[in-house]
Amino acid sequence: MNCIRPLTAALLVGALAPTAGADTLLKLDARAAVPAPTTGHLKLGTAVSPKGGTLAANSQYLLKDGKPWLPVMGEYHFTRAPASQWDAQLRLMKAAGLDIVATYVFWNHHEEQPGAFNWRGNHDLRRFVQLAQAAGLKVVVRLGPWCHGEARYGGIPDWVVDAMPTRGNDPEYLALVERLYGQIGQQIQGLLWKDGGPVVGVQLENEYNLRGPGEGEAHISELKRLALKAGMDVPFYTVTGWDGAVYPSGEVTPVFGGYPDEPWSRQVKELPPKETHAFRFNTRVSGDLGAQTKAHGVGTAESDKDKVPFFGAEYGPGLPAMYRRRTLVSPDDIASMLPVQIGSGVNLLGYYMFHGGRNPVGVGGTGLEESTHSGGYNDTPRINYDFQAPLGPDGQQREVLTRLRPYHYFLRDHGAQLATMTVRQPERSPANPADLQTPRWSVRSHGDSGFLFFNNHVRQYAMPRQVGVRFEIALPGGAVTLPSKPVDLPNGAYFVWPINLDLDGVTLRHATAQPVARLDAGAQGLVHVFAATAGVDAEFALPDGLKLLAPDAGQLHRIGTRDGRAVSVLLLPPAQLAQLQILDIAGQRRLVFSEQQAWVAGGKLQLRGLATQPVRAAVFPALPKPAAAGLQVRQDGLLQRLELAATLAEPALQVRQTRQARSAPPIRIGGHANAAVQPIPEAFAAAASWSLTLPDKLPAQAEDVVLALDFVGDIGRVFSGTTMLDDWYYNGQRWEMGLRQFALKPGAALKLTVLPLRADAPIYIDAAHRPAFAAGQSQVAELRSARLLPLRRVSIAP
Structure with missing residues (x-):
């Protein structure tokens, strides 16, 4: 046909x-000539690969192999995810139109005890970088040593914080930073761009606006020197440029960000309109991005804006959960930022976080999350770091991802022209x-x-x-x-x-x-x-x-x-645009329309979704000879349609309440923000609890089984015995966790606890999701539903 x-x-x-x-005629004058880009201000590292590939940057944009390049970058923290998931998740990020994956190296995830570094299993930075390269992604390693990332002490180990000044040129501190950087350098040795590897950049520190002896420009300069000494010779060195950041101009490139709300705010009501949704013509610096230190002057980024390109690193495709403020953003809240940021001149679109995760648990059960108990400005869940990200902690596809992908594909094909x-x-x-x-x-x-x-x-x-x-x-x-x-x-x-x-x-x-x-x-x-x-x-x-x-x-x-x-x-049309995924299959770029997640591995089209539903995809141009067990193929005009029948019923989950809620204590006010702080451990004695008994056998053909919980309360926690597997601040979003990673025994009984949410809680929850307390009702702790959702993955040979 x-x-x-x-x-x-x-x-x-x-x-x-x-x-x-x-x-209404809206006018704009675009007749003025475009200023020619300038070079020579930025001091880049070695930017030529063994095969002659080049990377560069001028005052306006990046260049790859001598041509303008406008990439998309997304954050994914390897130590916050099971290593077994890395390969598929990185390929999903590539399929979503990303060019670069950025990742923090949290010092306290790797050296909890002095000198005892852990680079194994879920901490294996080298393997993560290798898998990123195999997926076709470049890598930016965010070195710290202070990362923030809603981590305890910003990622600096307790034993360092206890013993010496940090975030400056204190000799004792720098000696330990030098050792850390040396370890990171060994992990990525041979994987740098100059070696033919994917590592194209490193970020030094984070949200750095300190000024004083041994601080400011001097500290960032020293960190760069230590990175180079550790062998990290890469094309690009970056720092975050917001909240009055201070850095040595020309030695590093500032990166910027913006979020559609401020979960770190102490306000318990709606905030004024955020500038993230308003075009910027005179500055690249967005408003408050949650730096933990206070600026005392105009940052270097303001005087640098005509010398360096406009790069993004932290445009939020979601938001973190914080105890006092639990904003739940809509897909449109996020996607509408993209025309604004790109239309304001962004020439590298970077997201934080693109993939959610979970914090590892420290030695002796120590929480590695940011909290007021350890002097942090915010309280965050002990384990969960969902971030409402486009890809959830277990790779769940969120609706916002379907809104973002078309912009990424646009930048991939039109970015070279747009960058100039x-x-x-x-x-x-x-x-x-x-x-x-x-x-x-x-x-x-x-x-x-x-x-x-x-x-x-x-x-x-x-x-x-x-x-x-x-x-x-x-x-x-x-x-x-x-x-x-x-x-x-x-x-x-x-x-x-x-x-x-x-x-x-x-x-x-x-x-x-x-x-x-x-x-x-x-x-x-x-x-x-x-x-x-x-x-x-x-x-x-x-x-x-x-x-x-x-x-x-x-x-x-x-x-x-x-x-x-x-x-x-x-x-x-919008419905088909939301299903669009553009993949290279069998040597040809193809459009794949599917509600399921789609990516390529081993030369085959991979589709993943609920095993209780049919797997469907439409492909253009058609695959030569698509094959998989039970696959039905038909041509429908332009589109080749692929379908596999549902294979599983939803496994039964036995749910039984084991403890009624008691009266929750009043929420305490305090911390640096003088706002609601998370309850002390003893407060959880008031939590209601339920037993969640798994079937004697989870379906073997399911790639994973997701526990989906819909509850109303303050804080939910799931335990296996006395080991906490995950936790959640209620905000109206469904809480999900993949169970395969926990290696649970058949018929295992999990425990869900829900601390009641008090009617007088000075906590912000969006009006659409804040419980409507009946007259005389002082608190709520309710489990609305608990389900097991089996996922399957099918591979279709082309």
């Missing part, structure tokens, strides 16, 4: 004449993040080409409907006005639209659809994938006229030819 058809007037939907009524583009500010832009009336948008352009970025979503604040909008962008070759007729942009809308985009020789003057990817589909030509913008007709201004397309993942729309090959557009 020929699924390519030329665009014709028959595809037009409705008249193209402007509608009657107001026409300058940010342009509209004639009118919001006066501050609290201005919710003025439209929020920007353009990045170079010459006559560019991208328009728009955001009308702000967490917890309704934005006005922008009525009758058109955009007018003045370019060197003349103005571009889009759309052809005014459109209404509702509360919650956000998107990226192209201007004068080259589609393999066909100039797209503009489109009211978001570019996603370019695909060489072999005999079916060159395909440009776009995403429809909800509520807006997909308008494509092409050389032969203005066309409107109907979204349909099964239909190619031919727009021209190149070297005798068809050039087509594939326009995806």
Whole structure:
């Protein structure tokens, strides 16, 4: 079946004449020349690989093999995850469009006792880096020695904190840092970029704004010297640039971040609108990112902004749980940040955290989490570090991941062009993040080409409907006005639209659809994938006229030819965009549409989802000879459909309440924040408890079995005997844990305890999830449901 058809007037939907009524013309002047990038300020390490591959950075962007490069980076902490999961999870990150994995090396995870380093099992940094390389990812190692990362003492071991000053050039401290860096250097020896390995960068310290003798620039300079002495000669050296960071200009590159809420805040109500959802034109530094020390002056990043590129490392695709503030963000709260950050000039999109995890337990059961008990500013769960990340602690795919992937694919295929583009500010832009009336948008352009970025979503604040909008962008070759007729942009809308985009020789003057990817589909030509913008007709201004397309993942729309090959557009509706995963299978890049997680390992397509449901995927271009036991294959127009029947029923879990809740003690106020602090251990005597008895045999064919708990209370904990396996601060999110990693015996009985949440708790929980206490009800500790969810993974040979 020929699924390519030329665009014709028959595809037009409705008249193209402007509608009657107001026409809000938003103007922007992008005629000024783009300043040429400068070089020589940044002192990079060895940036040539044995095969001649090169990495570089100028004042504006990264370069890979001499070409502009705009990568995506995501954080995944190897010591917070079972080593058995690393390979699949790293490949899932690659499949999600990531180029780089970043990871902290928590000192107290590796040297809890002086001189006794642990680099084995779940602590094996070398194996983690090797697996990242096998998955096609580059690596940034965040060295510390102070990491924060919601870790006890920021990751510095107790025995160091007890005995000497830290985070400065104290000789005793530096001697231990030198030993730590030497150990890390040995772990990644031979795996650096200059050796043909994946390690392209290291981060020194974290959130460093201390000033004083042996601090500030002097300390960061000394850490870099020690890293080099340990053999860590890498192209890029970074530091975090927010909260008044201090560092030696030119020796390191600052990285930035932003979160849609502040779980470290002491407020127990909604916060004002965050600047994370507002375009930045004059600074790269976001607001409070939770540094544990106070700045006493303007940071180096402000004076550096014209000398170094705009890199991100901690744009939060989720948020950590903190005892006093338990924000639960929506997928739109996160995804709407992307057009804002990219449209503000970010040239490396870095996430913290992209993958959740769990803290290891220290010697003697010591908690390695940040807490007020150990002098921290925040209280966090003893074990759980879910972070509402796109990939949960056991690799669970969260809805937010389906919103982020299209942007990653966009950057992979269009980032080289975008990286060279300058940010342009509209004639009118919001006066501050609290201005919710003025439209929020920007353009990045170079010459006559560019991208328009728009955001009308702000967490917890309704934005006005922008009525009758058109955009007018003045370019060197003349103005571009889009759309052809005014459109209404509702509360919650956000998107990226192209201007004068080259589609393999066909100039797209503009489109009211978001570019996603370019695909060489072999005999079916060159395909440009776009995403429809909800509520807006997909308008494509092409050389032969203005066309409107109907979204349909099964239909190619031919727009021209190149070297005798068809050039087509594939326009995806939102439901199919959410299922899109772009993978290299059998030597060809392919679109895979599936609700299941998809990645490639051993040359085969891997699909993972609930074993109680069918596994389904649609592939384009079709796989040559897909094969797996029980696989059904059929061609459905453009798409090859693959299906495997469900294989398992949900295992039975016996649930029995064993203890009623007692009256929980009042929540204490204190700590550095003078706010609610987590209960002392004795307070858990008030917790209700349930016995959760597993079946005599968990299904052997299941890759994992997830315990899914829906409870209401203050803190939940799960024990095997007296060993705590996981814990959770209630926030309205379902709590899940994979059980295979714990090697439980058949028929094992776990214990769930739930500390009651008091009605008078001075704790922030989003209004949609805060319990509605009945009159006279002083507390709640309730288990709504407990289920076992079997997961299966299937491998399909191509």
